[in-house]
Amino acid sequence: MPKVFEIISIGNELLIGKVVNSNASYLCKKITELGGFVRRITVVRDDLDEISSSIREAIARNPDYIITTGGLGPTFDDMTLEGVARALRLELEVNEDALKMIKEKYQAINEQLTQHRIKMAKFPRGAIALKNKVGMAPGCLISVSSTKILSLPGVPKEMEAIFEDFVESTLRSELSSTKFLEESLFVFGIKESTFAPVIDEVRKKVPEVYIKSHPKGAEGEPSLELHLTIYGEDEQIIRNKLSEASKLLEEKVIFLGGKLAKKS
Amino acid sequence: MPKVFEIISIGNELLIGKVVNSNASYLCKKITELGGFVRRITVVRDDLDEISSSIREAIARNPDYIITTGGLGPTFDDMTLEGVARALRLELEVNEDALKMIKEKYQAINEQLTQHRIKMAKFPRGAIALKNKVGMAPGCLISVSSTKILSLPGVPKEMEAIFEDFVESTLRSELSSTKFLEESLFVFGIKESTFAPVIDEVRKKVPEVYIKSHPKGAEGEPSLELHLTIYGEDEQIIRNKLSEASKLLEEKVIFLGGKLAKKS
Numbered sequence: 044m045p046k047v048f049e050i051i052s053i054g055n056e057l058l059i060g061k062v063v064n065s066n067a068s069y070l071c072k073k074i075t076e077l078g079g080f081v082r083r084i085t086v087v088r089d090d091l092d093e094i095s096s097s098i099r100e101a102i103a104r105n106p107d108y109i110i111t112t113g114g115l116g117p118t119f120d121d122m123t124l125e126g127v128a129r130a131l132r133l134e135l136e137v138n139e140d141a142l143k144m145i146k147e148k149y150q151a152i153n154e155q156l157t158q159h160r161i162k163m164a165k166f167p168r169g170a171i172a173l174k175n176k177v178g179m180a181p182g183c184l185i186s187v188s189s190t191k192i193l194s195l196p197g198v199p200k201e202m203e204a205i206f207e208d209f210v211e212s213t214l215r216s217e218l219s220s221t222k223f224l225e226e227s228l229f230v231f232g233i234k235e236s237t238f239a240p241v242i243d244e245v246r247k248k249v250p251e252v253y254i255k256s257h258p259k260g261a262e263g264e265p266s267l268e269l270h271l272t273i274y275g276e277d278e279q280i281i282r283n284k285l286s287e288a289s290k291l292l293e294e295k296v297i298f299l300g301g302k303l304a305k306k307s
Numbered sequence: 308m309p310k311v312f313e314i315i316s317i318g319n320e321l322l323i324g325k326v327v328n329s330n331a332s333y334l335c336k337k338i339t340e341l342g343g344f345v346r347r348i349t350v351v352r353d354d355l356d357e358i359s360s361s362i363r364e365a366i367a368r369n370p371d372y373i374i375t376t377g378g379l380g381p382t383f384d385d386m387t388l389e390g391v392a393r394a395l396r397l398e399l400e401v402n403e404d405a406l407k408m409i410k411e412k413y414q415a416i417n418e419q420l421t422q423h424r425i426k427m428a429k430f431p432r433g434a435i436a437l438k439n440k441v442g443m444a445p446g447c448l449i450s451v452s453s454t455k456i457l458s459l460p461g462v463p464k465e466m467e468a469i470f471e472d473f474v475e476s477t478l479r480s481e482l483s484s485t486k487f488l489e490e491s492l493f494v495f496g497i498k499e500s501t502f503a504p505v506i507d508e509v510r511k512k513v514p515e516v517y518i519k520s521h522p523k524g525a526e527g528e529p530s531l532e533l534h535l536t537i538y539g540e541d542e543q544i545i546r547n548k549l550s551e552a553s554k555l556l557e558e559k560v561i562f563l564g565g566k567l568a569k570k571s
Binding site: 055056057058059060061062063064065067068069070071072073074075081082083084085086087088089093097100116117118119120154157158159160163178179198225234235236237239240242243246253255256257258270272 | 319320321322323324325326327328329331332333334335336337338339345346347348349350351352353357361364380381382383384418421422423424427442443462489498499500501503504506507510517519520521522534536
């Protein structure tokens, strides 16, 4: 079974439509490619109650990982780690490793620590600080029963940098037993509703492969993307299943008078 | 008080990172501009349990509106309305208005109704069908206690078309008493952590205005976007509050030796 992830994206900017949630997309793509399974994304405001209750709710669903993004910075509305602490009923305290990382960053540019800078080192008790190579605020990792909570900054470059380090140090080896493969078939000249029974048929023959149709062209000639995905332990076996399903779909497209293009 | 919205985005493609959730951003932007408040976005897979439990959880938080996107089409994994019905413990049945809309669409292109096409008319008992001018699947509206649940297709053009109609017919009049204003100041040459105490100060003087700083330039000269937002009943009052906060911030930027650009 693949490891289960939940993502909690924190920030008003996401809920007023100012910023598209590309951080969640990035994480979903990376996690899926590594063989993990993202079950849910929750987007909440910079609000302590919302942050802590969304984390508590996610923990209750017992995923292997919860990844939060946003709210690690120096301003009043950066309150993610306070939310994590509250959800876990832990004290918030200055994490010495985090403080050292922040101190070194500001020393390197001849700046002093201020109250707002020290704030970025306030972690739930027992958490581990993760180096931020790009920006100032360290990431934070803490475990609760069988769930690991990884808190990353909201600035995409910083989020990606800490996540990449975490993939190399931890995630790749934990997820390595599950593989994920995908393939897309582009179908022209057949409507989604016409093709729906074909998908049902192919799914019955190759139930391991998930087949999702995405209608594309709105006007004129109908066009569909068939997106095939599969998870499994043995890459050769799932590769064979994928091409089996793909071939069955291709035959049907031709039979129904459609045209095909392929991208894998 | 502004009306509270929750968005539930449904689709595996969002959780494998294949598609960025631009539908949610579109809705957040529109709702905010109309004076509504989006409290939460939940993204779930094409999974009946996940869909129905996320809807049930949202209902328990008692928003004025829940808007779902995706999962209204003809394929096996389009199961949003089944999820809504299950969450509300209602029967799923063919909605005669929805069926008529679908029938007319297919008649116009000389196609028959099939089981998969009729599926798009299966609504929770008591729901209202909403015309889809762009695609085939009608939207669905149903109320439960004080919450209205609006289900829209996942194809952006179709989702936008039904939402726009709904804005004109219902939402604009319901939300009209609350106004939303925003303004951005771009600050160059001051770090976010340096500016954080200034935001605290201005917030104390003009607490109605929410001030969020977004760090921009990673390398070289630091750069910040200060995004100011305010909700209120009287447009003149909130406009004055916004410019009061904006002026205070501008003075501080100059005082700290930074440079300014403005966009409203």
